[in-house]
Amino acid sequence: MTKPDRLPAASATLAQAARFPAAPAMSARAEHDRMANAIRALAMDAVEAAKSGHPGLPMGAADIATVLFTRFLKFDAADPAWPDRDRFVLSAGHGSMLLYALFYLLGYDKMTIEEIKRFRQIGSLTPGHPEHGHTPGVETTTGPLGQGLANAVGMAIAERHLASVFGGDLVDHFTYVLASDGDLMEGISQEAIALAGHLKLNKLIVLYDDNGISIDGPTALTDSVDQIERFKSAGWAASRIDGHDPAAIAAALEAAQKSAAPSLIACRTTIGYGAPHKGGTEKAHGAPLGADEVAAARARLNWTAPAFEIPAAILSPWRAAGERGGTSRLAWQKRLAALPAKLRAEFERRSRGELPQQLGEAISGLKQKLAASPKDMATRAASELALDALTAVLPEMIGGSADLTGSNNTRAKGMKILNATDYSGTFIHYGVREHGMAAAMNGMALHGGIIPYSGTFLVFSDYCRPAIRLAALMGQRVIHVMTHDSIGLGEDGPTHQPVEHLAALRAIPNLKVFRPADAVETAECWALALQNRNGPSVLALTRQTVPQLRRGLDARNLCAEGAYELVAADGAAVSLFASGSEVAIAVEAAKLLAARGVSARVVSVPCFELLLALPHARRAAIVGAAKIKVAVEAGIRQGWDAIVGADGGFVGMTSFGASAPYKELYRQFGITAEKVAAAAALAKG
Ligand SMILES: Cc1ncc(C[n+]2csc(CCOP(=O)(O)OP(=O)(O)O)c2C)c(N)n1
Numbered sequence: 001m002t003k004p005d006r007l008p009a010a011s012a013t014l015a016q017a018a019r020f021p022a023a024p025a026m027s028a029r030a031e032h033d034r035m036a037n038a039i040r041a042l043a044m045d046a047v048e049a050a051k052s053g054h055p056g057l058p059m060g061a062a063d064i065a066t067v068l069f070t071r072f073l074k075f076d077a078a079d080p081a082w083p084d085r086d087r088f089v090l091s092a093g094h095g096s097m098l099l100y101a102l103f104y105l106l107g108y109d110k111m112t113i114e115e116i117k118r119f120r121q122i123g124s125l126t127p128g129h130p131e132h133g134h135t136p137g138v139e140t141t142t143g144p145l146g147q148g149l150a151n152a153v154g155m156a157i158a159e160r161h162l163a164s165v166f167g168g169d170l171v172d173h174f175t176y177v178l179a180s181d182g183d184l185m186e187g188i189s190q191e192a193i194a195l196a197g198h199l200k201l202n203k204l205i206v207l208y209d210d211n212g213i214s215i216d217g218p219t220a221l222t223d224s225v226d227q228i229e230r231f232k233s234a235g236w237a238a239s240r241i242d243g244h245d246p247a248a249i250a251a252a253l254e255a256a257q258k259s260a261a262p263s264l265i266a267c268r269t270t271i272g273y274g275a276p277h278k279g280g281t282e283k284a285h286g287a288p289l290g291a292d293e294v295a296a297a298r299a300r301l302n303w304t305a306p307a308f309e310i311p312a313a314i315l316s317p318w319r320a321a322g323e324r325g326g327t328s329r330l331a332w333q334k335r336l337a338a339l340p341a342k343l344r345a346e347f348e349r350r351s352r353g354e355l356p357q358q359l360g361e362a363i364s365g366l367k368q369k370l371a372a373s374p375k376d377m378a379t380r381a382a383s384e385l386a387l388d389a390l391t392a393v394l395p396e397m398i399g400g401s402a403d404l405t406g407s408n409n410t411r412a413k414g415m416k417i418l419n420a421t422d423y424s425g426t427f428i429h430y431g432v433r434e435h436g437m438a439a440a441m442n443g444m445a446l447h448g449g450i451i452p453y454s455g456t457f458l459v460f461s462d463y464c465r466p467a468i469r470l471a472a473l474m475g476q477r478v479i480h481v482m483t484h485d486s487i488g489l490g491e492d493g494p495t496h497q498p499v500e501h502l503a504a505l506r507a508i509p510n511l512k513v514f515r516p517a518d519a520v521e522t523a524e525c526w527a528l529a530l531q532n533r534n535g536p537s538v539l540a541l542t543r544q545t546v547p548q549l550r551r552g553l554d555a556r557n558l559c560a561e562g563a564y565e566l567v568a569a570d571g572a573a574v575s576l577f578a579s580g581s582e583v584a585i586a587v588e589a590a591k592l593l594a595a596r597g598v599s600a601r602v603v604s605v606p607c608f609e610l611l612l613a614l615p616h617a618r619r620a621a622i623v624g625a626a627k628i629k630v631a632v633e634a635g636i637r638q639g640w641d642a643i644v645g646a647d648g649g650f651v652g653m654t655s656f657g658a659s660a661p662y663k664e665l666y667r668q669f670g671i672t673a674e675k676v677a678a679a680a681a682l683a684k685g
Contacts, residue, residue: 154443
């Protein structure tokens with residue numbers, strides 16, 4: 001059954017007749033064609049004006065988008081952030097003009113025709129690829145192919161989970177994706193579809209723009225995968241239709257909405273549909289069509305309006321479609337208002353991404369326990385302790401691991417598994433799918449109502465990196481627990497021992513990399529990661545036991561400034577800086593130096609980004625005035641110069657590690673208190 005908010009465009013048009021100039025009577029098909037051609041015209045015009053961009057996808061997918069947005073998608077142009085809207089992810093972000101044209105036609109407030117004319121220009125709402133947080137209505141930043149599809153899996157997980165927690169009256173929406181050949185060629189797509197099929201995310205509907213063309217030419221050059229069979233084998237419902245036939249598109253969408261499995265609709269389309277010479281070829285993919293071809297396409301499409309002009313008779317049904325969901329939204333708001341006050345407040349708190357008050361108590365309770373009975377333990381184990389306390393008061397935390405649960409210590413006490421038979425769980429076994437996990441987490445965070453955290457080895461941050469980068473770009477709170485953070489993992493050897501990873505992660509703007517030294521710092525870093533609302537965090541944690549260095553109780557979060565003096569020394573001649581497991585080595589080195597009559601202080605540096613963001617004077621005070629500075633970290637030096645200076649000493653790694661018990665490795669690679677003391681003696685003051 002068609003839901004009330006999924007009225008055919010023609011009926012919606014009637015409802016709006018009073019507000020827009022009357023449209024001449026025309027058949028539903030003719031109206032559909034004209035509406036779809038409006039997308040095509042805007043895409044051609046904007047790309048032409050920008051002298052760059054991708055007209056092919058918007059022109060090819062215009063029919064799909066028209067049917068979806070005018071008849072199926074639950075949304076309200078007046079409130080692009082309405083929590084229970086259907087999500088639409090344009091995974092093939094190069095086709096951004098499809099979204100911008102839709103937003104303009106549907107009447108999204110900020111998307112004026114001026115913005116369309118400024119496609120790809122500085123400060124416009126129409127950047128080259130869709131950017132979440134920049135353009136209202138863009139659900140996720142896309143461009144790196146495959147990511148959007150995997151984000152959508154996370155959104156669909158979030159929807160099922162929140163529906164099971166808050167009920168279908170409050171959370172009940174579909175997640176739609178438009179994916180291209182490139183999206184489906186990327187490896188991440190396999191992780192994403194396998195996970196979605198396994199979790200039976202039946203409200204996830206992927207429309208595949210099956211045009212058989214990519215940049216180098218026909219996809220037959222490189223690909224012979226049967227996508228229908230591929231998706232079916234992953235547990236999806238999959239069908240193929242003519243992507244230019246509105247009736248077929250609608251029928252497939254109706255079937256997909258009723259499916260018990262996620263759905264793939266492979267829509268056979270012609271890239272650059274309407275362009276008589278370049279359409280159907282790679283020439284329509286990523287360059288302006290050129291004045292002659294645009295003129296020929298206008299003629300072919302029977303589009304007579306001047307550039308950037310949409311006739312009122314065509315704009316009218318589009319604008320009506322933009323308002324179609326208004327009633328649904330109001331009804332939803334009423335249902336929200338009618339909820340018991342406590343439940344409503346909790347839903348609203350979670351939707352806003354606000355942390356509960358109990359967070360502070362949970363962290364201070366843990367710190368009190370650790371002060372009362374100090375514990376030497378691996379920081380991964382300390383993280384589990386923290387998670388036991390945190391997940392008890394933050395039900396929005398959804399944890400997981402990429403098949404390393406026991407090693408990452410990410411499943412806290414009492415956490416139920418989220419699976420296809422029970423979406424109310426809060427722990428996800430992602431399988432050996434680090435990239436898919438990281439991208440799905442982005443989707444959960446973007447959906448709202450959830451704080452996702454993961455688990456894998458730090459060395460596999462490389463497998464997550466493209467998604468972490470996008471989380472940073474989008475300012476999303478996702479938290480990656482990455483254990484086995486150095487040669488300290490020992491016998492697994494150099495394949496598993498991160499060396500360059502801390503530096504590589506610290507290079508990503510807006511990502512916070514925490515490397516706590518002991519159980520107390522781990523609790524503090526967890527609090528900071530949760531409070532880091534506008535960006536992702538990585539917690540780099542040890543496999544091996546480290547001593548509890550913070551013995552007294554300090555109510556303040558000493559990690560909040562990124563670094564602090566752990567061991568003071570009167571008139572220190574030397575400052576030793578270290579992170580994580582090497583802080584204890586620095587403390588031992590300070591003792592050696594003291595025994596030799598050299599006064600040395602120790603600064604623990606759990607987070608570069610927080611330290612380097614401090615006002616200069618504060619940072620200088622923490623770094624201190626000692627002439628000799630030495631840093632120690634079981635990774636490469638890169639990045640430390642910002643703290644110790646180019647002339648400062650450094651004890652760490654300059655090569656890959658090796659396979660051996662970890663204490664031997666520290667000796668072998670010279671990361672010892674003795675070497676740190678020696679480096680202090682050598683360092684220039
Ligand atoms: C991860 C990644 N690799 C490469 C690119 C560059 N790129 C943009 S579009 C595209 C492929 C285009 O083919 P398709 O996905 O079929 O899109 P269509 O030509 O149908 O628009 C490529 C390789 C990218 N955006 N992301």
